[in-house]
Amino acid sequence: MLTVGEPAIEPAVHATGDTPQRCTAMIESRAAEPPAATGLPLPDRSVVPAVWSRVANIIVERGEGSWLVTTDGERYLDYTSGIGVTNTGHAHPRVAAAVAAQAAKLLHGQQNIVFHEPGLRLYDRLRTLLPGGPWQGFLSNSGAEAVEAAVKLARVATGRPVIIVFGGSFHGRTAQAMALTTAKNVYRADFEPLPGSVYATAYPYCYRAARGPHAPDEHCSCPWEEQLDLVLHTMTYPERVAAILVEPVVGEGGYIVPPPGFLPRLREITREHGMLLAVDEVQTGVGRTGELFAVRHWDVEPDILVFAKGIASGLPLSGLIAREELIARWRPGSHGGTFGGNVVACAAANATLDVVRDEGLVENARERGAQFLAGLRALAPKYPSIGDVRGLGLMVALEFVKPGVGDGRVPNTAVSKAVIEGALRRHLLLLRAGPYDQVIRMIPPLVTTAEEIDLALRILDESLAEAGA
Ligand SMILES: Cc1ncc(COP(=O)(O)O)c(C=O)c1O
Numbered sequence: 001m002l003t004v005g006e007p008a009i010e011p012a013v014h015a016t017g018d019t020p021q022r023c024t025a026m027i028e029s030r031a032a033e034p035p036a037a038t039g040l041p042l043p044d045r046s047v048v049p050a051v052w053s054r055v056a057n058i059i060v061e062r063g064e065g066s067w068l069v070t071t072d073g074e075r076y077l078d079y080t081s082g083i084g085v086t087n088t089g090h091a092h093p094r095v096a097a098a099v100a101a102q103a104a105k106l107l108h109g110q111q112n113i114v115f116h117e118p119g120l121r122l123y124d125r126l127r128t129l130l131p132g133g134p135w136q137g138f139l140s141n142s143g144a145e146a147v148e149a150a151v152k153l154a155r156v157a158t159g160r161p162v163i164i165v166f167g168g169s170f171h172g173r174t175a176q177a178m179a180l181t182t183a184k185n186v187y188r189a190d191f192e193p194l195p196g197s198v199y200a201t202a203y204p205y206c207y208r209a210a211r212g213p214h215a216p217d218e219h220c221s222c223p224w225e226e227q228l229d230l231v232l233h234t235m236t237y238p239e240r241v242a243a244i245l246v247e248p249v250v251g252e253g254g255y256i257v258p259p260p261g262f263l264p265r266l267r268e269i270t271r272e273h274g275m276l277l278a279v280d281e282v283q284t285g286v287g288r289t290g291e292l293f294a295v296r297h298w299d300v301e302p303d304i305l306v307f308a309k310g311i312a313s314g315l316p317l318s319g320l321i322a323r324e325e326l327i328a329r330w331r332p333g334s335h336g337g338t339f340g341g342n343v344v345a346c347a348a349a350n351a352t353l354d355v356v357r358d359e360g361l362v363e364n365a366r367e368r369g370a371q372f373l374a375g376l377r378a379l380a381p382k383y384p385s386i387g388d389v390r391g392l393g394l395m396v397a398l399e400f401v402k403p404g405v406g407d408g409r410v411p412n413t414a415v416s417k418a419v420i421e422g423a424l425r426r427h428l429l430l431l432r433a434g435p436y437d438q439v440i441r442m443i444p445p446l447v448t449t450a451e452e453i454d455l456a457l458r459i460l461d462e463s464l465a466e467a468g469a
Pocket of ligand 1: 284
């Protein structure tokens with residue numbers, strides 16, 4: 001087994017054709033360079049611009065499974081997973097070994113220029129991850145970039161301009177992705193004008209339904225279908241819509257689980273009008289919700305599925321899976337990018353998918369998620385400012401309200417902040433979500449254990465009590 005932080009293999013010997021004398025000269029000139037940065041005092045944290053808002057003022061050195069370890073040797077239970085990325089745990093030995101082995105052989109084999117083995121293997125696997133099809137994959141770097149690819153594909157494949165999104169959704173921070181995002185003003189308001197022909201309709205947010213909070217079950221009364229119909233009668237025509245883009249479980253917007261009929265009915269509506277159904281599984285994908293992809297909970301076959309985050313355990317890789325005949329409509333050269341499908345990232349993704357399969361991480365997400373949700377539901381009656389407890393797999397959340405104020409659902413940002421700070425002092429890392437940051441979301445690595453969930457529940461209980469929740 002690898003020790004975290006140690007190279008897995010010897011550094012590669014490069015066949016450069018240099019004479020022995022020239023190689024010696026290169027080694028000598030390297031020795032004359034200034035000493036490596038390690039050992040020198042660390043620069044002040046202000047070298048990093050404040051636009052990178054931050055949850056914890058700690059400096060991490062390494063990670064193991066669900067844990068991050070700081071330069072001072074302090075251990076933190078990381079239930080952010082670096083925003084849903086480290087599904088296989090931090091520095092999983094099999095992923096780290098695959099990365100190190102590939103890095104020693106080839107760091108960059110640009111997709112427009114050559115093929116490489118990790119990429120071919122990954123593209124082949126992407127054809128098999130969803131039932132139905134036939135499917136084909138496309139690889140890029142970030143979630144936002146893959147969402148943009150989905151929009152470009154939907155427009156080119158249908159010849160239609162309009163994209164419909166859901167209020168409260170998050171799709172990324174590039175120009176097109178910002179235009180698709182309505183989770184919070186900070187993600188878009190400073191950067192207008194944004195690309196047009198994007199219209200938002202209502203997601204079934206059962207806890208905040210105008211007619212009253214209810215469970216996201218088959219009796220859900222959220223009028224999302226009427227709202228969509230209204231958009232199709234007021235903002236555009238159905239035959240102008242290229243795609244409806246949806247998060248199967250809303251992430252950044254507050255970890256909102258839809259009722260069971262929502263995605264199947266959306267699939268019917270999109271088919272009726274010749275629109276594509278594009279699902280953004282950037283946060284829900286790679287086992288997170290207790291299925292490899294969340295659409296499988298409802299047996300829905302999308303036309304385009306976008307993935308990123310968990311696919312390569314931390315290396316930047318994203319992409320989409322789409323019906324083969326749609327991808328075929330992209331003219332060669334009309335989409336791409338220098339780094340998309342990077343060879344090391346592809347090696348990490350292949351190892352990640354192996355680990356997810358071999359270690360039963362999808363099943364663990366289901367079991368540990370059920371344990372976490374049951375534990376939180378048992379805590380909730382003690383704390384009146386917990387308005388809702390919800391989740392799917394290891395996407396779990398608490399929504400905070402001001403008890404006795406208004407209709408009892410007024411968002412409570414102060415308490416969510418106090419709880420998250422209390423948890424941090426107890427070395428549990430958590431994130432918030434929702435338009436008012438009134439939601440605390442728990443995103444454990446899918447390798448997390450029953451004991452770690454129990455520990456997190458104890459820390460949350462203490463932090464809730466301390467915050468006067
Ligand atoms: C659902 C969803 N889509 C897209 C993105 C954007 O991904 P990235 O930050 O990799 O661009 C995110 C990131 O949080 C996300 O949660």
